[in-house]
Amino acid sequence: MVGSGPGRPHLGKKRGIRVVYAHVVNVEVTPLPGIGTRQDFVSRTGRRIGVITYRDGKFELIISKKDDPDACTASIPLSPDEAGALAGLLGAPQLVAELSEANSGLSGVHTKQLPLVPGSPYDGRTLGDTQLRTRTAVSVVAVVRAGTVHPSPRPDFVFGGGDLLITVGTKDGLAKAADVLDRG
Amino acid sequence: MHHTTVALIELGAIFFGLGVLGRVAWKIGISPIPFYLLGGLAFGSGGLIPLEGIDEFTTLASEIGVILLLLLLGLEYSAAELVTGMRRSWVAGLLDIVLNAAPGAVVAIMLGWGPVGALAMAGVTYISSSGIIAKVLGDLGRLGNRETPVILSILVFEDLAMAIYLPILTAVLAGATLLGGLTAIGISLVVVTLVLVLALRFGRYVSALVDSPDPEVFLLRVLGAALLVAGVAQQLQVSAAVGAFLLGIAISGSTAENATRMLEPLRDLFAAMFFVVFGLNTDPATIPPVLGAAVLLAVVTTATKFATGWWAAKRQGIARMGRARTGAALVARGEFSIVIAGLAVGANAVDPQLAALSTAYVLVMAIFGPLAARLVEPAMRLASTRLRRTATA
Numbered sequence: 001m002v003g004s005g006p007g008r009p010h011l012g013k014k015r016g017i018r019v020v021y022a023h024v025v026n027v028e029v030t031p032l033p034g035i036g037t038r039q040d041f042v043s044r045t046g047r048r049i050g051v052i053t054y055r056d057g058k059f060e061l062i063i064s065k066k067d068d069p070d071a072c073t074a075s076i077p078l079s080p081d082e083a084g085a086l087a088g089l090l091g092a093p094q095l096v097a098e099l100s101e102a103n104s105g106l107s108g109v110h111t112k113q114l115p116l117v118p119g120s121p122y123d124g125r126t127l128g129d130t131q132l133r134t135r136t137a138v139s140v141v142a143v144v145r146a147g148t149v150h151p152s153p154r155p156d157f158v159f160g161g162g163d164l165l166i167t168v169g170t171k172d173g174l175a176k177a178a179d180v181l182d183r184g
Numbered sequence: 185m186h187h188t189t190v191a192l193i194e195l196g197a198i199f200f201g202l203g204v205l206g207r208v209a210w211k212i213g214i215s216p217i218p219f220y221l222l223g224g225l226a227f228g229s230g231g232l233i234p235l236e237g238i239d240e241f242t243t244l245a246s247e248i249g250v251i252l253l254l255l256l257l258g259l260e261y262s263a264a265e266l267v268t269g270m271r272r273s274w275v276a277g278l279l280d281i282v283l284n285a286a287p288g289a290v291v292a293i294m295l296g297w298g299p300v301g302a303l304a305m306a307g308v309t310y311i312s313s314s315g316i317i318a319k320v321l322g323d324l325g326r327l328g329n330r331e332t333p334v335i336l337s338i339l340v341f342e343d344l345a346m347a348i349y350l351p352i353l354t355a356v357l358a359g360a361t362l363l364g365g366l367t368a369i370g371i372s373l374v375v376v377t378l379v380l381v382l383a384l385r386f387g388r389y390v391s392a393l394v395d396s397p398d399p400e401v402f403l404l405r406v407l408g409a410a411l412l413v414a415g416v417a418q419q420l421q422v423s424a425a426v427g428a429f430l431l432g433i434a435i436s437g438s439t440a441e442n443a444t445r446m447l448e449p450l451r452d453l454f455a456a457m458f459f460v461v462f463g464l465n466t467d468p469a470t471i472p473p474v475l476g477a478a479v480l481l482a483v484v485t486t487a488t489k490f491a492t493g494w495w496a497a498k499r500q501g502i503a504r505m506g507r508a509r510t511g512a513a514l515v516a517r518g519e520f521s522i523v524i525a526g527l528a529v530g531a532n533a534v535d536p537q538l539a540a541l542s543t544a545y546v547l548v549m550a551i552f553g554p555l556a557a558r559l560v561e562p563a564m565r566l567a568s569t570r571l572r573r574t575a576t577a
Binding site for chain 1: 260261265268269314318325326327328329330331332333336337339340441445502503505506509
């Protein structure tokens with residue numbers, strides 16, 4: 001197997017010590033001759049999660065079985081769009097974490113991801129229409145849509161149902177903003 | 185009726201019949217190869233319906249089938265994959281050779297087929313069917329499993345072993361002496377090394393020779409190159425199949441992938457013809473006398489392949505269930521066993537019964553292999569609960 005360098009997940013080690021960023025994810029890359037490559041890592045809970053990339057470019061999401069970590073409980077074929085969407089869904093917390101990190105020096109400033117549910121009053125309308133900045137003093141710093149991050153959306157950015165808004169503001173402002181997006 | 189009319193009707197009936205059989209085979213989850221062989225047995229010499237007037241075409245088509253089977257086997261793995269595969273799995277690969285070639289050789293000797301027959305049968309029982317195995321692993325969703333790289337690396341090693349074995353077999357079949365045989369081994373080792381170096385260092389140039397952005401031109405070039413190399417190899421007494429195989433190894437990268445995609449349907453068509461012709465040329469009446477030997481070989485080589493896989497997976501730290509899956513997955517034999525038997529019988533250097541034994545053996549193994557891969561998990565679970573029950577009782 002390749003790629004078992006430093007930073008392998010320390011399962012069950014360092015017990016009792018709370019290290020926030022202790023879990024470095026080590027992705028293992030294994031060639032599958034004649035088929036493609038398998039890239040996976042072992043999650044903290046001991047499940048193997050990864051992706052098979054076929055030589056012709058197809059993807060498959062794999063998740064290992066609970067009782068037999070060698071085997072897979074699911075291997076789900078994903079189209080590039082679907083893979084991108086999934087990456088976006090899973091990548092948003094990471095983006096928020098990075099922003100929070102960046103803003104952590106400023107007291108009272110919080111970062112939150114607010115979903116724009118389909119059927120929201122602003123589904124199909126622009127960022128300018130929400131008047132979020134004026135009404136709640138909250139800034140939308142990025143929009144995650146179908147796996148793609150649109151940073152710093154302009155006031156004419158048109159929202160769609162299912163968008164994830166990465167917002168920065170005060171605690172109260174963010175609560176108000178969530179209401180605005182839900183009810184108009 | 186006009187000659188061509190009869191030929192067209194006969195060919196059409198054969199292909200259509202094979203299509204129906206293939207559909208049935210995949211539906212019940214086994215390889216269509218045994219069905220093709222049975223189809224061939226049913227017709228032709230000693231069969232139910234003799235086919236006439238299409239011998240010339242079917243013979244040539246089956247030759248092309250062998251060439252395409254071997255060309256695609258060569259294309260399947262890149263030279264880099266072959267080299268790393270050999271480095272990583274040579275111990276398991278050698279065990280695989282010893283355990284699985286021996287039963288075939290021993291049975292051939294016992295049947296009095298001499299050293300040449302033993303060499304051919306050793307190949308027949310040794311080589312797993314990478315086609316069947318890859319399909320079964322995909323169907324069962326096991327490509328993401330941890331033991332799958334172990335299975336694939338053994339297949340890669342077998343692939344390389346074929347590159348050395350086939351030229352030797354061809355030389356021996358052509359009636360080479362001991363010295364001639366040793367020379368053949370030397371030459372084939374040198375040629376395989378040269379082709380690997382060529383593919384690793386200058387693969388781009390070989391690929392560029394056949395590559396073209398236009399699919400039509402590309403198809404014609406690849407097929408033309410394969411038949412040319414195969415023909416020249418045949419002329420040099422190295423066997424057409426080996427030439428095509430080495431060409432397949434030399435073509436690399438995206439060219440190889442495109443060539444595989446383009447040639448797969450052609451290979452399936454001509455390979456089906458090859459299996460049918462092999463069945464056609466085998467008289468069904470010769471099978472019952474060797475049936476016992478075939479079943480014995482099937483039982484023994486199922487056990488030896490299973491042991492090979494189990495051991496190889498254990499070395500990689502795979503748990504018991506995964507080891508069992510590795511062993512069972514490798515059991516299937518198929519297309520390449522028939523290719524080897526075809527080479528041997530075609531050269532008229534071995535007992536014609538070898539064809540009957542190989543047919544019966546592959547019939548059993550191509551059906552049982554995928555079944556074994558499917559049934560191994562429930563079987564293991566059953567065995568472990570039984571064990572636990574006897575332990576507590």
